[in-house]
Amino acid sequence: MGKVAPLTILGQVIKPGERKEVSFNVAKLHTQNSIDIPVIINRSKKPGPTILITAGIHGDEVNGVEIVRQIIAKGINIPKKGTIICMPLINVFGFIQMNREFPDGRDLNRVFPGSAFGSLASRVAHQLMTEIVPHADLVIDFHTGGSRRFNAPQIRIVEDHPQLLELAGVFGAPFILYSKNLNKSFRNACFKLNLPILLFEGGKSFFIDKNITNHGVNGTKRLLAHLGMLKKNFKASDPKKKTVVIAQSSWIRAKYSGLFKASIDIGDFINAEEVIGNITDPYGKFNSFVRASHSGYVLNVNHSPIVYQGDALFHISTQLANDQNTTPETI
Incomplete structure (x- = not known):
């Protein structure tokens, strides 16, 4: 040595x-x-x-x-x-x-x-x-x-x-x-x-x-x-679920300004056309559902209660790595 x-x-x-x-x-x-x-x-x-x-x-x-x-x-x-x-x-x-x-x-x-x-x-x-x-x-x-x-x-x-x-x-x-x-x-x-x-x-x-x-x-x-660097008094536990490798992804943006509320969670797998949130006005006169443009895993959710037209709302995977199957499961 x-x-x-x-x-x-x-x-x-x-x-x-x-x-x-x-x-x-x-x-x-x-x-x-x-x-x-x-x-x-x-x-x-x-x-x-x-x-x-x-x-x-x-x-x-x-x-x-x-x-x-x-x-x-x-x-x-x-x-x-x-x-x-x-x-x-x-x-x-x-x-x-x-x-x-x-x-x-x-x-x-x-x-x-x-x-x-x-x-x-x-x-x-x-x-x-x-x-x-x-x-x-x-x-x-x-x-x-x-x-x-x-x-x-x-x-x-x-x-x-x-x-x-x-x-x-x-x-x-x-x-x-x-x-x-x-x-x-x-x-x-x-x-x-x-x-x-x-x-x-x-x-x-x-x-x-x-x-x-x-x-x-x-x-x-x-x-x-x-790397052989973790001392024996610590345990490195296996991940609860297999890591998903994302090759490509895209953002879903707000079509309108208003009050925003997401109806899905981080890590969820969503399907195309699924309702994933809604945008309303403060006066109860307007309500627009946000629908998924494609299927994929939810990588990011906007937590702001107020959004403007064009704001990024959700980051969704569009393609997994070549060696993976698309398996819908919540992370």
């Missing part, structure tokens, strides 16, 4: 078998108070991969923060072998202000890989990509739906990537969704480095859902167990 070398992150040396919390300096406030992000690093004395677990790239996506918090609080991040790096909250500015963006108005997840001389968000992205990411062999990045849209628990990966598909299958979320890497996103920046990254989506902004949290924590345990 090879000797495990010390790890140096942000100027701090973390020895094998050591736990250390280092400070990722974001910026200073106008008052010159320093804003630091804790980076929690746990190392085993045994050699193994380095896993980076992140959340809170968007400040309003608190369910992801809760997932990583539980991973740390329960000691799941203490590896049997290798190293686990946890960053539960990257966009601390947005978190404090209950806002998605950085104070400069930029979306952190649209400025990667960033620049040492760019905007505040760009500088944070650059520091993450140069100081933390190069140490990782695998990244798990936790997100939620935005704008009151509730995502079913899902792992998003690019199509035709066997390694990512295998890892996503091990994670065991109810859905795997093939989606292209967005330009200047964290996922795309890692992908360009040939660094495998699993993007977990589940729940909605400003909300902590127990079921979503459990999916995130349990999926992480399965992945760590698969």
Whole structure:
């Protein structure tokens, strides 16, 4: 067995078998108070991969923060072998202000890989990509739906990537969704480095859902167990149902403005022309049923009680991966 070398992150040396919390300096406030992000690093004395677990790239996506918090609080991040790096909250500015963006108005997840001389968000992205990411062999990045849209628990990966598909299958979320890497996103920046990254989506902004949290924590345990990193005092339970791999999907949008109420649940399988919600006016004079344009699994439901014409209401699968049969069952 090879000797495990010390790890140096942000100027701090973390020895094998050591736990250390280092400070990722974001910026200073106008008052010159320093804003630091804790980076929690746990190392085993045994050699193994380095896993980076992140959340809170968007400040309003608190369910992801809760997932990583539980991973740390329960000691799941203490590896049997290798190293686990946890960053539960990257966009601390947005978190404090209950806002998605950085104070400069930029979306952190649209400025990667960033620049040492760019905007505040760009500088944070650059520091993450140069100081933390190069140490990782695998990244798990936790997100939620935005704008009151509730995502079913899902792992998003690019199509035709066997390694990512295998890892996503091990994670065991109810859905795997093939989606292209967005330009200047964290996922795309890692992908360009040939660094495998699993993007977990589940729940909605400003909300902590127990079921979503459990999916995130349990999926992480399965992945760590698969890599031989989960300690024996933890059990990685099998998913209750087989993961459904979605090849294509589309949105059903509001034909009218008004009060909106969905009549189906996340993960349901719906049939074409089925009534899945309704839009009314405040005065009891108007009622329009929302019908499914096609059959598929419900991946996202808009939880806003008021919608405008053209708003996205439901995200529905349109095609499953080639090796799957369409089996109507609720996830």
